Amino acid sequence: MTRLLRNLELGVKLNVVLLFVLSIFLVSIIFLLNRNTQRLTNQVGEERVIEEVNILENRLAEFEEKLLVDINFLTGSVLFFQAVGSRNEERVAQIVDATNVLLKLDDITVVDGDGKRLVDTGADHDHGEEDKLLAVGLSGRETVALLVDETSGETRISIAAVAPVVNTNDNILGAIQMSRRIDSDFLETLTFRRDAVHLGLVYGDQIVARTRESATSARLPGDILANGIAIEQGPLDQARTGQTVILSHLVSGDRGVPHAVAYVPVRTDMETFPAVVMILVELKEIYSFQQSTLNNTVLIFSALTALAIGVIYIAIHRTVIRPLNKLRAIAQTMTSGQYGERAPVYSHDEVGQLALAFNDMATAIQQRESSLQEAREQAEQADKVKSMFLASVSHELRTPLNAIINLTKFVALGMYGDVNEEQKETLYKVEASGKHLLNLINDVLDISKIEAGSLELFVEDGLKVSEIIQLAVETSKGLLLQKPVTLRCEIEPDLPLLTGDQQRIRQIMLNLISNACKFTETGEIVIRAYCEDSELIISVSDTGPGIDPKDHEVIFEVFRQAKAGVRKSEGTGLGLAISRRLTEAHGGRLWVKSALGQGATFYVALPIESPLAVTA
Amino acid sequence: MTCLEPAILYFEDDTLSREVMEVCLKRGLGYRNVTIFADSADFEARIAELPVKPDVIFLDIHIEPNDGFAMLKAIRQHAVYGRTRVIALTASVMNEELKLLRDAGFDGVIAKPLDFDTFPATLRRILNGEQVWHVK
Numbered sequence: 074m075t076r077l078l079r080n081l082e083l084g085v086k087l088n089v090v091l092l093f094v095l096s097i098f099l100v101s102i103i104f105l106l107n108r109n110t111q112r113l114t115n116q117v118g119e120e121r122v123i124e125e126v127n128i129l130e131n132r133l134a135e136f137e138e139k140l141l142v143d144i145n146f147l148t149g150s151v152l153f154f155q156a157v158g159s160r161n162e163e164r165v166a167q168i169v170d171a172t173n174v175l176l177k178l179d180d181i182t183v184v185d186g187d188g189k190r191l192v193d194t195g196a197d198h199d200h201g202e203e204d205k206l207l208a209v210g211l212s213g214r215e216t217v218a219l220l221v222d223e224t225s226g227e228t229r230i231s232i233a234a235v236a237p238v239v240n241t242n243d244n245i246l247g248a249i250q251m252s253r254r255i256d257s258d259f260l261e262t263l264t265f266r267r268d269a270v271h272l273g274l275v276y277g278d279q280i281v282a283r284t285r286e287s288a289t290s291a292r293l294p295g296d297i298l299a300n301g302i303a304i305e306q307g308p309l310d311q312a313r314t315g316q317t318v319i320l321s322h323l324v325s326g327d328r329g330v331p332h333a334v335a336y337v338p339v340r341t342d343m344e345t346f347p348a349v350v351m352i353l354v355e356l357k358e359i360y361s362f363q364q365s366t367l368n369n370t371v372l373i374f375s376a377l378t379a380l381a382i383g384v385i386y387i388a389i390h391r392t393v394i395r396p397l398n399k400l401r402a403i404a405q406t407m408t409s410g411q412y413g414e415r416a417p418v419y420s421h422d423e424v425g426q427l428a429l430a431f432n433d434m435a436t437a438i439q440q441r442e443s444s445l446q447e448a449r450e451q452a453e454q455a456d457k458v459k460s461m462f463l464a465s466v467s468h469e470l471r472t473p474l475n476a477i478i479n480l481t482k483f484v485a486l487g488m489y490g491d492v493n494e495e496q497k498e499t500l501y502k503v504e505a506s507g508k509h510l511l512n513l514i515n516d517v518l519d520i521s522k523i524e525a526g527s528l529e530l531f532v533e534d535g536l537k538v539s540e541i542i543q544l545a546v547e548t549s550k551g552l553l554l555q556k557p558v559t560l561r562c563e564i565e566p567d568l569p570l571l572t573g574d575q576q577r578i579r580q581i582m583l584n585l586i587s588n589a590c591k592f593t594e595t596g597e598i599v600i601r602a603y604c605e606d607s608e609l610i611i612s613v614s615d616t617g618p619g620i621d622p623k624d625h626e627v628i629f630e631v632f633r634q635a636k637a638g639v640r641k642s643e644g645t646g647l648g649l650a651i652s653r654r655l656t657e658a659h660g661g662r663l664w665v666k667s668a669l670g671q672g673a674t675f676y677v678a679l680p681i682e683s684p685l686a687v688t689a
Numbered sequence: 690m691t692c693l694e695p696a697i698l699y700f701e702d703d704t705l706s707r708e709v710m711e712v713c714l715k716r717g718l719g720y721r722n723v724t725i726f727a728d729s730a731d732f733e734a735r736i737a738e739l740p741v742k743p744d745v746i747f748l749d750i751h752i753e754p755n756d757g758f759a760m761l762k763a764i765r766q767h768a769v770y771g772r773t774r775v776i777a778l779t780a781s782v783m784n785e786e787l788k789l790l791r792d793a794g795f796d797g798v799i800a801k802p803l804d805f806d807t808f809p810a811t812l813r814r815i816l817n818g819e820q821v822w823h824v825k
Contacts (some may be wrong), residue, residue, distance in 0.1 A: 101695065436738060464783055471780030475802035476705035479713065482805055488716045518783070529785055688788065 076276070083397075084389040086170050088382045095378045099371065106370060110363040114356055118323050118333030121354045123268075126317055129267040129272070129350060133232075133339060134381070136253070137217045140234040143176055144215070144251050148238050157191065157238045165191045179231060179254040182207065183238070203233075210235040216342040220252050228281040230255050230274060230348050232341065236512045240560040255348070260284045263350070267355045271353040272462060273298040275336075278350070294606070298353055300326030302334070304579075312336035312349045323356070332358045332634070397422050400431055412439035460527050464520055470514050478507040513654060520631060523654045530574035530658060532688045538571060538602050540608065541607040543560060544598060545582035546600065548557025552590035553598075558616075560590070564602040572683035576656045581663070585613040585675045586650040592617035596672070607681050614674040620667040628665070629653045659682040695816055696722040698736065698743035700729050700760065702752045709803055710747070710778075718809060728768040733763055742770055745815055747799070750779040750790075758793050765794060774815055778803075779785070787822065797821030 081089065147153055147168070156164035169181050169192050176599060180195025184207050202220055209216055215236035222229045232619045235253035237245045253259060260272040261284050274282040281294035295301045308318040315338050322332040333354040338346035396419055403414050412435055414429040484487060485500035492500065522528045542562060553560060571578070590599045596616025603610055631650045649663075656663040667673035697714060707725050712722045722741055726732070729752045736743070746764065746790045750757035757777055765771050777790045780801040790798050797820050799811060811821055 362725060464781055464786065468780040469782060471782075472703055472706065475703075475709055475780070477807055478802045479709040480705070483709075483712050483717070486717075507802075522783075531788060649810045 083394055084386045087116055087389055088386055089384060091382060092378070095374075095381075099374050099378075101149055101508060102374070103367060106367060107363075110359075110366060114331055114359045114363060115323060118331065118354060118356050119319070119321075119426075121356070122335045122352060125265055125270055125352050126319060126352055128339075129263045129337050129352065130317065132263050133278060136231060137234070137341065140217065140232065140251060141252070143172075144236045144249060144513075145235050146528060146610055147172055148236050148249060148253075152238050154246055157249075158189060158240060160185050162191045169194065173211070176251070180250070180252045182250045183247060184249075186211070186245060188248075191247065206235045207232055207250055208249045209235045210250065213237045213239075213245055216478035218341045218343045219339060219348055221347070226614075228276055228279070230276055230281060232339070235574065239442065246654050250498075256282050257284060260350070260435060269355045269357060271299040271355070273351040273353075274339075275304055275349045275351050276347060277403075278304065280304070284411050298351055298543060300330065300332065300355065301354070302326045303334055304351060305334075308336045308636050309349060309351075312338045313346050313347050314338075315340065325354070326353075330360050351387075361584065392422070393424050395419075396428055400428060403431075403435070406437070407435060412442060430515070440548050446592075456525060456527055459525060460522075463521055467518050471511070474507055474511050474514075478504055479512070481507065485685060491541035516651060519651050520647050520654075523651065523658075528654075528658060530577060532568065532573060532685045533575055534572040534683075534687050536573060536575050538568050538572040538611065541575065541579050541610065542582055542586075542600055542602060545579055548583055549590050551586045552587060556593070557595050558590070558593050558595040560600075561597065562600045562602075565604070568602060568604065569681050571679060571681075572685055572687065573608065573659045573679065574655075575676065578659070578679075580613070581652045581655050581677060582611065582613075582654045585677070588648065588675075589613050589673075592673075604681070605678075608678040609681055611679075613679045616672040617625050619669045619671045620673050621669050622663060622667070625665055625667070629663070694720055694722055695744040695812075696739075697724070697745055697747070698739065698740040699723070699724060699725045699747040699749075699778070700752055700757075701749040702727060702745075703749070706749070706801065713803065713805060713808065717805065718812075722730070728753060729760055732760055734768065736764075736767075736770065743773055745774040745776060745812075746770075747778040748795075749774050750777055750781060758789075761793055762797060776815060778823070789796065791822065 150168070153165070153168050156168060165183050169183060173181055173194065178194075180505045181192065182190060182195065182203060183192045184190050187203065187208065188211060200239050202222065206216075206218055206220065215234070217232065217234045220231040220233040222231070231254040232250040233250055235248060236251045238249055239245055239249040255274050255602045259280060260274065261267065264272060264284065267284070270284070273280040281299055283298060285299075302324055305320075308320060312318045317338070318336040320334040324334050326332050333352075333356065335352040335354075337350045337352065338352060339348040342348065396416070398417050403416050406414055415432045415435060418425050418428045418432075430431065481504045485492060485497050485504065519528075541561075542564065546560065547564065585602065586598070593615040594617070598616075599612075599614045601610075601612045601614070629649050631647060653663040657677070658678055660683060662678045663675065664677050666671055693814075696721060699707070699710055701710065707727065711723065711725055715790060720784065724739060724743070725788045726735060732755060736746075738789075742782060746758055750759040755763075757779070761775055764775060774796045775794075777795045777798045778801065779786070779798065781791075782798065782800040799808070799821065814821055
């Protein structure tokens with residue numbers, strides 16, 4: 074994840090961060106907005122449900138009151154109580170029907186003093202409940218109660234009022250019961266805002282009547298009032314104790330629409346409250362307001378975010394990325410050695426200052442480069458001068474040595490007349506010193522050229538290693554005179570031909586072989602030549618004093634000889650240093666294996682496929 | 690006569706070097722037909738006046754007024770002794786100088802100081818028509 078982020082373009086990277094921050098911001102906004110609208114919805118829901126509860130309770134109470142007023146109106150009528158008193162069924166029915174034209178009640182039952190029915194307009198079949206109620210009336214009391222009739226297969230609940238029918242002498246002539254069924258139509262009259270309110274009459278665990286029944290009832294299970302919201306047992310039980318219960322929380326219905334819920338017991342003169350009206354207030358408007366507010370917020374925020382990201386991307390691209398890319402391109406051309414180009418400065422911010430600093434740096438580098446170039450040319454010039462100086466030093470030193478060495482030798486040989494032994498010895502010493510001086514000059518010239526890097530190899534191909542070794546052996550043999558040392562060569566036949574500077578390779582061999590001869594007092598010297606991998610190895614082993622391993626590198630340094638190994642200071646001390654450098658100039662290696670008292674073996678490894686080009 | 694005793698010509702401006710060569714050839718090797726010139730002025734005429742055509746000419750490279758290279762060039766173009774063995778005898782024997790000599794058309798080089806131990810053998814090889822380029 075972090076790696077992915079690291080590889081992104083700067084603008085994209087910033088936008089990812091921005092997007093992340095804005096997302097957190099958006100989530101917070103949605104959270105706050107949601108909480109506040111929730112609170113608002115709760116408040117509105119509570120107000121609305123209280124409104125509905127009040128309406129419901131008032132209208133129920135009004136209805137019951139009116140029922141009693143109506144019943145008293147009827148019982149107070151002389152015609153009526155006379156008809157009841159005379160048990161004139163026809164007359165009673167006439168009066169009742171006439172009255173019910175206005176009252177539109179479901180059931181009006183009139184009984185005489187013996188409890189015998191004179192009139193019963195209702196379609197009810199359960200006379201038991203009704204008779205109990207009428208018995209109250211016959212006892213001289215009036216009351217309002219619920220009438221439950223379950224005989225017809227459906228539960229019919231009615232609000233019933235009962236009163237005694239008395240004459241002017243307060244003799245009880247009979248009783249009358251008037252009732253209104255709490256059905257869908259009746260429930261409709263109890264609501265304030267019909268479109269958003271559902272009422273359900275709960276009896277037992279079932280809803281036995283509900284508003285807008287015709288539209289939905291057929292498919293609804295008995296415990297669900299509307300929009301998938303079912304009866305809750307707790308508040309229902311509480312309502313059955315006679316209390317109105319308003320749920321403090323909203324209940325989510327279908328599609329998440331919140332509803333405020335209340336349970337109102339139907340109150341009568343009875344001491345129990347078997348019927349409860351469940352009120353559902355659908356908070357559709359506020360819910361859709363909440364939803365659209367959220368949607369709009371998300372939409373606007375997203376659009377703004379997209380816009381911001383676009384603007385920021387373009388801005389970053391223009392102010393940072395493009396100048397940086399330009400800078401990078403120029404840095405790349407500078408890497409390839411072109412210092413002429415300068416970065417354009419688009420602004421005075423950090424990026425602009427970077428470009429300015431970069432340009433300053435480029436100028437500095439350019440100046441340094443040109444002064445370096447100058448210095449290099451001067452150095453090359455100096456090298457040339459040095460080479461010429463070395464050449465002339467070599468020439469100037471060799472010319473007098475020619476006379477010193479040779480004329481001394483001629484005198485010693487008696488070519489200028491007789492010399493005695495002592496004089497001859499002395500003259501040979503002069504000659505040897507002259508030759509030593511010559512060697513010293515040669516070595517110093519070699520090492521100066523190598524150190525100055527101006528060593529030029531005269532490269533030939535087809536060189537025979539065996540010949541070069543033989544020549545070096547012949548030259549060195551003189552050093553072994555009068556020493557019990559045998560010298561032999563083990564050169565593999567059919568060695569590959571070498572490419573290199575013949576003279577220099579011979580110089581290396583001569584140096585190694587003559588060293589072996591000088592340092593070996595007794596025993597043997599073996600020179601081997603063989604192929605190993607892609608190299609031709611030439612080794613020179615002796616039975617001399619050997620070299621302490623800690624001196625193995627020291628002996629290849631300029632003017633160093635391992636102390637234990639130095640027995641005669643005949644060499645210049647430069648031989649091994651020169652040999653190693655010459656070997657390396659041929660792409661090869663030179664090393665030693667030795668221990669004190671064990672003799673020494675020097676190895677020269679030259680590549681069979683030479684990296685050198687043959688000199689034209 | 691030339692087979693047994695070669696005619697040798699040497700141009701050299703350094704007095705001591707001339708003496709070394711003369712002693713070496715005359716007293717050391719016993720050659721009598723040795724001519725040594727101390728400068729290179731009018732060298733063609735002087736070579737032409739020699740009684741015996743030289744078998745080998747040794748040239749000092751740093752010689753006045755004509756240096757070794759100029760002399761070689763003139764000698765090589767000469768009808769009579771154009772194919773004479775010409776050897777550079779010089780103290781300047783660094784690699785690049787050897788290459789210049791070889792490219793110029795010398796038949797070999799002998800380094801100064803002269804090695805009297807190996808010189809007779811080298812001279813024999815020269816007279817046998819071999820190129821001699823091993824210096825040290």
